[in-house]
Amino acid sequence: MIIKITARFSDTESAEFTLGRLSETVKTVYELRLYYDTEHDGNGLANNIFYSAKNSFLPYRSRESVSFPFELDREDKLYSECFVSVVCDSDDVEQIRSIVYNGGGFDVDV
Numbered sequence: 001m002i003i004k005i006t007a008r009f010s011d012t013e014s015a016e017f018t019l020g021r022l023s024e025t026v027k028t029v030y031e032l033r034l035y036y037d038t039e040h041d042g043n044g045l046a047n048n049i050f051y052s053a054k055n056s057f058l059p060y061r062s063r064e065s066v067s068f069p070f071e072l073d074r075e076d077k078l079y080s081e082c083f084v085s086v087v088c089d090s091d092d093v094e095q096i097r098s099i100v101y102n103g104g105g106f107d108v109d110v
Helices: 013-023 091-102
Strands: 004-007 027-042 044-050 068-071 082-091 108-109
Touching: 004 091, 013 027, 013 044, 013 082, 013 091, 013 108, 091 108
Parallel strands: none
Antiparallel strands: 004 082, 004 108, 027 044, 027 082, 044 068
């Protein structure tokens, strides 16, 4: 069965490292995504980065993989944390959960 796992990270560096490790070590990962907010010229950017996986059967959709701007009237609208989603087989849940926790992830939801 195919499932989706989400987790939060305190910074993008640890999230990207963990996604790289998942891509290398887990046999059946179908999709990896990273969501985070940034600021540029007073505008907020909601980033949705798609990492393709070796076994991906899901079509790549560029419109879902770009940043979109939003107006910033207060800085606290930006999330300081980033979010990760992983689409995989249910057999790999425990291995993925372990890698995410070891990489600094928290609030893992299956």
